[in-house]
Amino acid sequence: MTPLAMTLHDLLADNLPARADAPAIIEPDRTVTYAALMAEAAGVAGWLAARGVARGDRVIVHLRKSASEVAAMMGAARIGAVVVNVNAQWTADQLGYVIADSQAAAVLTGPAQAARLDPGAPPVLLRGPQGWADAGPPPPPAPVLDSDLAMILYTSGSTGRPKGVMLTHHNVLTGARAVSRYLGLSPDDRLVSVLPYSFDYGLNQLTTMLLLGGTVIHQPVPMAAEIVATVNRHGATGLACVPPLWGQVVRHLADNPTPMPTLRRVTNTGGKIPDPILALMPQVFPGVAIHLMYGLTEAFRSTHLPPALFAAKRGAIGRAIPGADIRVLRPDGTLAGPGEEGELIHAGPLVSPGYWRSPEQTAEKFRPCPALGGVRVVHSGDTVRMDADGDLWFVGRRDAMIKTMGFRLSPEEVEEHAYASGLVADAVAWGVDDDALGQAVHLAVSPRDGYSEAALVAHFRAHAAHYMIPRRIHAWDGPMPRISSGKLDRKSVAAASTPKDGAPDDPR
Known part of the structure; x- marks a missing residue:
């Protein structure tokens, strides 16, 4: 298996040859084995290397959710490049900004997206219905340190310009190991992937399954009825959604009860699920473990409420996951205790190095914490409350x-x-x-x-x-x-x- 993986590319490569014929990705029209995924990624790496893209260069991946999107990321990682996954729904203006800001050396995309690029864009490898237009012979994997940058995840930028959150290989792999541990994931798991890989929560579904040799089931249409059908069609064991989507799925199941015998766990992060939806979840998911979590792109993953506490602490976000140091700060900068509110801060190996080419914004968000002896922490901007047991409850954004x-x-x-x-x-x-x-x-x-x-x-x-x-x-x-x-x-x-x-x- 792959517990010794050190880099993003290792997550895929370490599954071979033992799981060469095992399904890595299931899509509506095909199943892609680990061997086939590796071959496609190697071809992408060959094309990039032939054009001089090298270790540390940024490579844009702008594709709809697909095995080819995964292959593009892994092909860039093979040569030591930094993957910049741009959501397929982003506008041409947003895409152009990220290409310029990241100083990208190449763009991996489809014909429709390529047509929107400026004439001065970097070299483009097109992915059409028949595959990559001009992939090449693969180079050997580049010697990469786990402290090197693996990815830059740009925030959505609903106001202002997006910020690029830098993630090292160590950040990404530590997150995969931690989540696999507290969720109890195994190689026989099959996770339905609805969320984009440009979002850390969606990305973590992919990295945990590659780490363990499991299977990711791509669900390109985020409609409740289609998601439920996909779970049963492919024998899914896990489903992850954000609160607005959970509202749709739970209400659909409440109106249309549907057994899902293979489903073992459901997970939430990205905000608080409304209490009426939480109250329905044990009814529509009988016998399924419900994991409530909290995450921050700048810290990748943060807290977890074990399913055994769901009934007693419905809506809490729990405590720090393995590998995370989570604290609550009072307004005066001292550590809060049980029964108090304060800002959630994060320390440890999951914390990002900062924002790409934004030293001022990095210094504002990431700074030493006197209450922890000067340890570097990331400030979430979120207010939480600690209960008498030490479990955390989300209150709201400080700036909102x-x-x-x-x-x-x-x-x-x-x-x-x-x-x-x-x-x-x-x-x-x-x-x-x-x-x-x-x-x-x-x-x-x-x-x-x-x-x-x-x-x-x-x-x-x-x-x-x-x-x-x-x-x-x-x-x-x-x-x-x-x-x-x-x-x-x-x-x-x-x-x-x-x-x-x-x-x-x-x-x-």
Whole structure:
């Protein structure tokens, strides 16, 4: 097997020859063995090497979810290049920015995407229906240190320009080993992959299965009914989603109960699942282990709540995973204790070296922590609460906190009440400056059957503190927009919904 892997490319190469004929990737129209995946990756490496791409050069991978996307990443890793996976849904402007910012030496993409590139773009290897256009003979794997950069993951950049989070080979492999350990993964696991590989949560599904010689099942259509069908069609043992997608999957299963006998575990990160959805999960996934997790791209993976604690601590994010040092800081910079809130900080081998070509932003986010004797930590910007047992509960983003009527309120608290009403599918809350209140609470919702604003307001009046009741409710027509990871695009929803005409808030 592959427990001795030292680099990203080792994760694939160490499966040969023992698992050459085992399925590495299952797609709707084909199954790709480890041997075939290795051969395709070697051809990509040959093309890159023939054009002078070398250790440390950045290589863009801009492809839809596919075995060829995985082969492209592994081909670049074979020659010691730094993989820059750009989500296939990103615009030409975003792609162009990443090519320029990363100073890419080559682009691995498809014909449609290539047509959008500027004339001065780096060399392009095209992947069409028949395969790579001009792959070449493979070079030997480059001598790479685990301290070398393996990948740069660019944040979605919903406002401003994306930031490139640098990950070393050691970061990536430590994350794969840690997650494999606490989830209890094994070579016979088959994980459904819905999330993009440009997102650390989605990437970790791939790296854990390559580490163990397991199988990744690509699910290109993120629709609840299709995901459930894929689980049963291919005997999947694991499913990972972000909260908005979990809402769709759980509601679908509640309305259409479907046994999934092979499913062993489901996992969540990327935000807090609304409590009404959490409450339904044991019913729609009977006998399935439910793992609640928290992660940060800059620290790759962070905390985990064991399934045995799900019923007692539904909604908690748990404690540090193996290899992570997680602490909570009070506003004065001292360590918080049980019953206190503070900012979540991360230390240890999972923490990124920083942001690509952004020393100022790196110094702002990554800095020594006096409370830990000067150890370098990454500040999450997230507020959490530690309970009496030492388990953590997510409260909200520090920069998104709403200050209204003298109270500090997280948007998630408002959204939880909206979800608890059963009247909305998605909800996004934010604060709008107000002379009398400091900030007024605004709420955008995607209505479900039976929705009315009056009914939603009545629910808030019956169940929420007075300062949580939204002053304006905006009904969103259709599905709310998502960023590339599948999370709700909160900033876009707030920007599109906030009145531009100075209309007064409705004092409820």
